[in-house]
Amino acid sequence: MSNNKPMPVATEISAPFWEGLKARRLLIQQCNACAQWLFYPRRHCPACLAPDPAWREVAGQASLYSYTLTRIATLPDFADEMPQALAVVELAEGVR
Numbered sequence: 832m833s834n835n836k837p838m839p840v841a842t843e844i845s846a847p848f849w850e851g852l853k854a855r856r857l858l859i860q861q862c863n864a865c866a867q868w869l870f871y872p873r874r875h876c877p878a879c880l881a882p883d884p885a886w887r888e889v890a891g892q893a894s895l896y897s898y899t900l901t902r903i904a905t906l907p908d909f910a911d912e913m914p915q916a917l918a919v920v921e922l923a924e925g926v927r
């Protein structure tokens with residue numbers, strides 16, 4: 832198994848999410864106007880279009896919504912870790 836795997840690249844919008852994970856905290860955005868939880872990171876709430884949603888830590892309670900085991904590596908870098916398990920998790924806050 833290679834230790835030289837591709838890593839996510841933080842953008843200006845997603846940086847707080849990745850920094851939270853480095854600190855072992857799960858941070859996602861919540862709209863300040865309508866309280867809608869958002870995932871993936873965005874500049875505006877998709878429900879009410881209010882700008883600048885807040886970053887908040889979530890409890891981390893979730894359920895497995897769906898998963899698959901891949902037969903073909905998603906990138907050549909992961910060919911030595913087959914099968915890959917890809918999952919969608921639904922947080923208690925309602926985002927997947």
Ligand SMILES: [Zn+2]
Binds near residue numbers: 862863864878
């Ligand atoms: Zn909103």
